[in-house]
Amino acid sequence: MNVEVTDLTRKFGRTRAVAGVTLEAGPGVFGLLGPNGAGKTSLLRMMATVLPPTSGALRLLGRDPGGYGPRREIRRRLGYLPQQLGYYPGFTVADFVEYFALLKDMPPRQVPRAVAGAIEDVGLGDKARVKLRTLSGGMLRRVGIAQAIVNEPELLLLDEPTAGLDPEQRVAFRTLLREFGQRATVIVSTHLVEDVAAACTEVALMDAGRIVFHGTPAELTARGEGSGAAGDAPLERGYSAVLAAARSTVAARS
Amino acid sequence: MNGDDLLTGRYDNAGPHDVDLNRVWLGVAAQVWCRRPGPVERAARRLLRSPGLARALVTTPSLLLGWVIATAVVLIAGAGFTLGTGQPWVALLAPAVAAVGIAYAYGPGIDPSWELSQSMAVGDRMVLLVRALTVFGLNAALGLAASAASGAAAAVTFGWLVPMTAVCALALAAATVTRSANVGVAAGLAGWVITILADQTAEGRYTAAVTDPSLVLPYLAFAACCVAVVLFATRTPRGTQ
Amino acid sequence: MDDDALIAAVARGDDVALRELFQRHAPWLAARLRGVLPAAEVEDVLQETFLAVWRGAGRYRPGSAGGWLWGIARRQAALWLRRRGPAELLLPAVVAADGQDPGDPAEEALSRAELARAVSALGPEGGSARETWRLMYVEDKPVAEVAELMGVSAGTVKSRAHRARRLMRAALRHRAPARQGGGR
Numbered sequence: 119m120n121v122e123v124t125d126l127t128r129k130f131g132r133t134r135a136v137a138g139v140t141l142e143a144g145p146g147v148f149g150l151l152g153p154n155g156a157g158k159t160s161l162l163r164m165m166a167t168v169l170p171p172t173s174g175a176l177r178l179l180g181r182d183p184g185g186y187g188p189r190r191e192i193r194r195r196l197g198y199l200p201q202q203l204g205y206y207p208g209f210t211v212a213d214f215v216e217y218f219a220l221l222k223d224m225p226p227r228q229v230p231r232a233v234a235g236a237i238e239d240v241g242l243g244d245k246a247r248v249k250l251r252t253l254s255g256g257m258l259r260r261v262g263i264a265q266a267i268v269n270e271p272e273l274l275l276l277d278e279p280t281a282g283l284d285p286e287q288r289v290a291f292r293t294l295l296r297e298f299g300q301r302a303t304v305i306v307s308t309h310l311v312e313d314v315a316a317a318c319t320e321v322a323l324m325d326a327g328r329i330v331f332h333g334t335p336a337e338l339t340a341r342g343e344g345s346g347a348a349g350d351a352p353l354e355r356g357y358s359a360v361l362a363a364a365r366s367t368v369a370a371r372s
Numbered sequence: 373m374n375g376d377d378l379l380t381g382r383y384d385n386a387g388p389h390d391v392d393l394n395r396v397w398l399g400v401a402a403q404v405w406c407r408r409p410g411p412v413e414r415a416a417r418r419l420l421r422s423p424g425l426a427r428a429l430v431t432t433p434s435l436l437l438g439w440v441i442a443t444a445v446v447l448i449a450g451a452g453f454t455l456g457t458g459q460p461w462v463a464l465l466a467p468a469v470a471a472v473g474i475a476y477a478y479g480p481g482i483d484p485s486w487e488l489s490q491s492m493a494v495g496d497r498m499v500l501l502v503r504a505l506t507v508f509g510l511n512a513a514l515g516l517a518a519s520a521a522s523g524a525a526a527a528v529t530f531g532w533l534v535p536m537t538a539v540c541a542l543a544l545a546a547a548t549v550t551r552s553a554n555v556g557v558a559a560g561l562a563g564w565v566i567t568i569l570a571d572q573t574a575e576g577r578y579t580a581a582v583t584d585p586s587l588v589l590p591y592l593a594f595a596a597c598c599v600a601v602v603l604f605a606t607r608t609p610r611g612t613q
Numbered sequence: 614m615d616d617d618a619l620i621a622a623v624a625r626g627d628d629v630a631l632r633e634l635f636q637r638h639a640p641w642l643a644a645r646l647r648g649v650l651p652a653a654e655v656e657d658v659l660q661e662t663f664l665a666v667w668r669g670a671g672r673y674r675p676g677s678a679g680g681w682l683w684g685i686a687r688r689q690a691a692l693w694l695r696r697r698g699p700a701e702l703l704l705p706a707v708v709a710a711d712g713q714d715p716g717d718p719a720e721e722a723l724s725r726a727e728l729a730r731a732v733s734a735l736g737p738e739g740g741s742a743r744e745t746w747r748l749m750y751v752e753d754k755p756v757a758e759v760a761e762l763m764g765v766s767a768g769t770v771k772s773r774a775h776r777a778r779r780l781m782r783a784a785l786r787h788r789a790p791a792r793q794g795g796g797r
Contacts, residue, residue, distance in 0.1 A: 166491045193493040204484025212405040217431065220424040223493040226409075226417075230402035237405070238398065244629045246405045265488070387640035390652040391659075396643075397635055399660040404628050404667055 119144050119177075120273050120303035121165060126174035128160050135160040137327035138174070147299035149318035149335075150307040151357060157327040158307040159201055162277050165305065166198040179272055194223045197271030201278050203262045207251035211242055211261050214250060218265040236268040239294060241287070256282035263291070267298065274304040280313055292317040315353045323360055330364035424494035425502055432503045433553075434473035440510065443469050447514050451522035462522050463582045464568060466515035467536035471543040471560030473511055477503035478547040478556065486551065497606050500548075508540055531582045538591040539564045541598035548605040616678035624670035631667055638679070639663070642686050650690065651753050658693050662686045734784035735777050742780060745773040 121143040128136040136157045150158050163169040164176060167183045179195055181188035205214065215233045224232065237246050240260040250258065259282045266274060280288050295317045298304050308314065314321055315335050323331035323338070331338060335353060342355030347362060349355035387393050409417070409426070416426035433439060446469055450461040478500065489496040512533060519532075542563045547556025564581075571581040581587070614622070614633070622630035639659060646655045665685050673681055735743040741763075748759045749770070760767045 163487075168487060168490045190493050190495075193491060196491060198488065198491045200487040203488060204486070206484055213407070216406055217427060218488065218492065220427045221489070221492040221494045221499075223422075223424055226423040229423075230406035231398055234398045234401035234405055238394075238401070243401070243632060246401065247628055387643040388647040388652065388655070391643045391647060391655050393639050393643060393659075396639065396656050396659045396663075397632070399656075400631070400635065400663045400667070401628075403664055404631065 120179050121305070122175075122177040123161075123165075124175040126161070126164060126176055127172045128157075128164060128169065129172045134327050136164070136171075139324075139327075139329055141322060141329060141332060143303045143305060143320070145299065145301060145303055146319045147295050147304045147306065147317050149314035149321040150305060150324060151309070151311065151314055151321060152324035153361070154309065155326075156324040158324055159277055161324070162198075162275050162305065162307050163200075165273070166196065166200075166275050167192060168198075168200075190223075192273075194269070195272045196222075197266035197269065197274040199262045199266040199276045199279055203258070205250045205258060205261070207249065209250050210247045211237060211250065211253075211264070212246045214261055215264045215268055219268045222269045224269050232268050232270070236264040239267065240264045241290060254282070256284065256287065259283060260287070263294075267294075270302075272302045274298055274302055275307075276304070277307045278309070279306060280308065280310060288313065289316075311354050311357055312351065315351070323357065325361055325364050326368070328364075331360045420502065422494060424492070425498065428494065428499040429502055429506060432477050432507065434476040434507050435503070435510070439473070439476075440514075443473065443511065444514055444518075447518035451518040454522035460519075460522075460582065462515060462519045463532040466511065466519070466532050467539040468561055468564050470508060470511035470515070470536050471539045471564060472557050473507045474504055474540040475543040475547045475553045475556030475560060477507045478544065478551075478553050497603075500544075500602075500606060504540070504544060508537075512536065534588050534591045535564070535567070535581060538595040538598070539567075541595040541602070545598035545601040545605070548602050617675040620666075620670050620673045620678060620681075621675075623667060624673065628667075631663065634666065635663055638682055642682060645683065646686060646690060654693065658686065658690045661689045661693065665689060731781045731784040734780050736780075741773055742777040745770060746777045746781075749774055 119142050121141070123139055123141050126136055126139045127134065139157075139161060150161070152158050160169065164171050165178060167178070167189050170184070176183060178192045181192055183189045183192055209217065212233060215236055216229060219229045219233055220226065234246075237243060240263050242257065242260055242264065245253065245257065250261065253261070259279065263276070263279055266276065280291060283291060292313070295304055295306065299317075299319070306313065306318065318335060321331070321333065321335050321338055322329050331341070338356040338360065339352040340356065342349065342352055342357070342359045345355065345359040345362075347355045347358035349358050410430070413426050413430045416429050417423050420426055420429070429435065446465060447462060450465040453459070453461040486496070489499070515532065515536070516530075539560050543556040543560030545556075546559035547553050550556075568581045571584065571587070575584065614630070616634070616637070619630045619634050619637075623634060642662065643655055643659055646658055650658065662682070662685050665688075666682065669685070732743070732746070735746055737743065744763065745759065748754050748762060749756070754762070756767050756770050760770045763770065765773075
């Protein structure tokens with residue numbers, strides 16, 4: 119198991135962004151679905167060791183990120199793409215990916231080849247020495263993916279990775295995810311249901327800081343059958359059905 | 373990922389079947405795309421024992437050659453003015469120049485990509501520390517050289533190091549809290565100018581800010597507060613929604 | 614863009630042009646090199662070739678891009694073999710593959726004949742020198758395996774290979790002087 123989360127909570131002031139999440143993830147592609155504000159980003163941030171939890175237990179790659187040494191070890195094996203990624207405009211694509219490869223403590227001798235591989239994997243081979251300020255939003259997102267995968271991470275955390283990508287690029291991206299999912303744990307947070315359907319072996323649906331569904335995409339689809347929930351595709355209907363059920367339960371309780 | 377991309381697995385039908393052309397291209401691209409580290413970066417790698425930290429250091433905007441040359445030019449001009457007018461321009465300019473440099477130590481990879489930097493094995497605080505110290509040291513050395521060359525009195529030559537520490541700390545604190553190098557520069561410069569004018573009003577000469585020994589402790593105390601602010605602003609649980 | 618324009622672009626530091634050049638020419642260069650070198654060596658030599666192209670594109674005079682590229686590949690192959698020592702025995706094969714023009718039958722026949730003569734200088738088939746050469750350089754077996762197959766020690770294999778190289782080199786030196794420059 120690369121990720122073991124037990125009753126994890128994160129509060130900001132009085133808001134509970136993440137309210138007692140428990141899950142486990144081994145190798146494979148794991149989808150994290152949910153509406154905006156569901157707590158997906160905060161959960162991902164905690165797994166990226168960027169945000170400490172308020173309470174609960176977190177084990178990443180068999181280590182406790184609370185300690186300085188283990189946290190550094192985790193970060194060497196981690197790939198993270200935040201939802202908002204700023205870019206220093208004067209860097210080229212290769213500069214940017216190389217910079218973060220070095221900051222991940224990659225041995226310098228391996229860096230150039232790893233950088234080249236990552237840039238080709240995201241399809242930016244003809245833009246490697248182009249300055250970031252000249253790139254479109256979708257290309258910048260792909261640069262972000264490249265820095266996340268450059269160190270062949272065992273744990274890959276991607277927050278809205280397909281934002282700005284056109285359909286063809288999204289297909290290629292899902293292939294990349296599946297490849298990574300064979301050796302590593304890939305957790306993709308997205309509000310695009312079709313991303314999940316195509317690439318993920320497991321799905322968790324979050325709402326208001328809690329996990330309201332955990333299973334395979336097929337199981338989620340099944341929840342939508344015959345429920346009359348909104349949605350154009352079966353998986354979307356499952357998504358809506360589960361959300362509706364979860365919210366009515368909450369309403370009934372309060 | 374673009375339609376006509378001929379690499380990543382599309383060499384299946386081209387070339388001999390047991391020659392991996394993708395691998396060959398990556399070997400070529402690795403050499404063509406990546407910058408070979410220069411002598412400064414290589415030295416930094418050995419000194420800091422971290423290639424990541426060395427790269428972060430040499431990409432500091434205020435340590436790039438153009439910047440360093442500009443700093444040197446300003447200080448040399450200051451030395452020239454000092455020799456000409458007798459007013460210790462270097463002592464007054466050096467802290468200002470250093471403040472600008474320090475604010476921009478909070479630079480690429482840290483400011484725009486701060487969230488990503490926080491997930492790095494090489495911690496962002498470490499990067500900031502190394503950068504700030506290097507910029508400070510460099511500016512101090514340049515300033516001392518210019519000051520000595522301008523023939524100023526020893527008290528003035530060394531006297532500005534303490535105010536420089538305070539002004540730099542202020543600039544860095546402002547920059548890290550607002551996550552903007554420009555705000556840091558503005559704060560540092562404004563603070564320094566106000567200090568100079570206030571002391572001049574109080575004691576009648578421009579150099580008061582630099583030479584008055586009773587100001588040393590307040591400067592250092594102020595610097596310490598600013599450092600505390602920096603530590604607070606760069607702590608990990610910077611959780612905003 | 615045609616090849617001449619691409620190489621000119623590479624000379625100006627355009628890495629995208631280099632990538633395009635690679636996509637166009639690497640397959641056939643690899644195939645040609647594969648005729649004389651094992652696969653792993655082909656990859657290394659091809660990599661060095663295109664790095665040499667990157668560095669030396671400024672020296673290209675418009676004309677035959679294919680010939681220029683193969684010239685670089687051949688030089689890199691020779692450099693590689695020289696560095697690798699024991700494999701230098703394959704040099705005659707590289708020389709043999711380097712016709713003035715691909716498909717010049719006379720040159721090819723000449724090279725093949727010279728190679729056959731050099732090989733026969735190793736002695737009769739089944740003899741130790743010839744057998745060592747066959748196992749190590751034709752069948753590409755590692756020293757340890759050859760030693761096992763021949764029932765001798767690795768050290769013996771190496772000294773037999775050394776002797777075989779000496780014999781072949783001597784035989785090849787009797788070639789026409791004009792070809793000498795293309796080899797060692």
